[in-house]
Amino acid sequence: MTQTPDRDTRHNARMARKKDVVDDRIAAAQAERGVLLVNTGNGKGKSSAGFGLVARALGHRMRVGVVQFIKGRSDTGEEAFFRTQPGVAWHVMGEGFTWETQDRARDVATAAAAWAVAREMLQNPEVGLVVLDELNIALKYQYLDVDRVLADLRARPPMQHVVVTGRGAPPALVEAADTVTDMTPVKHAFAAGVKAMSGMEW
């Protein structure tokens, strides 16, 4: 690429101004507490971003708890990998997507059992990060009561981070969260006829 001194000078001046803005914003944000993060939307990356934070937290020597509320399949790479890591408690509580089980009463009972495990993590200040994978699905189908879930989230230790994933996050959860991202699909390989590939989709 051709470099001109003019272009470099303009770029450098623009970046100096940007640095001032960024530095000011960082100086203004000084509160330290656990963050409630929600990854929702119809696109890819909701759960995988949660699993990336598991790695990030482990790198800071935190203890991590994961509860999977919906079990898509039994041979996921993330489960195989993180189960071998010290510091991780990994619980697959769901039995499958709700259109696989086709038994609402059983799904409600399963979700209640999963929440009991999650609640224990949410009461333990030694757990630095709790990932509640696909919890939004259990809330969407009203397998769990959102008010009860929110009460337990609010009562958690002040420095504990929580990640909630799944499509269709309920408005009350979005309201309660610190950070919410909508994973918006632009395009997906599946629509182009590509099979769900290991290492990518599971």
Next chain:
Amino acid sequence: MTQTPDRDTRHNARMARKKDVVDDRIAAAQAERGVLLVNTGNGKGKSSAGFGLVARALGHRMRVGVVQFIKGRSDTGEEAFFRTQPGVAWHVMGEGFTWETQDRARDVATAAAAWAVAREMLQNPEVGLVVLDELNIALKYQYLDVDRVLADLRARPPMQHVVVTGRGAPPALVEAADTVTDMTPVKHAFAAGVKAMSGMEW
């Protein structure tokens, strides 16, 4: 929650119809190949979703290569964690966000060196997943030529997955990708005055 037989019956019938639709879609998607995934947008989760896929791929015993084109800070949890994992080659090539370095010529040289490392991974069929973290930033500021990058991506081994992250993915990369997600911010703890917390933002 109160359960009525009617509600359960209606739910189960709806889920049976949904299962048919999902099963048909899965049957239609049969191509097996490496996927080019792009995580872009202004919201949280672009890089962490990439790191979640690193864990997923390692769980399938793949070898993984990571190149970080922009180095935000030197003490990230993900780097500390994954550097200790067998099967991962982790390269931090960038020197900082471009508004930190304020030296375009140096940024261009750094990006070229980073691409040389990435290119080697993209030529190695034993590497199952390559994560090009914040590559979009290097493309956005034209530190790297997008056509050259796309040519190397297209020439990679057919079963190799690639994840590209960063705001402002160039249209040509979006066009070439199989799966593209826009991480759209709904709200962010930073705006509410919460400091970038370890285990969450770094």
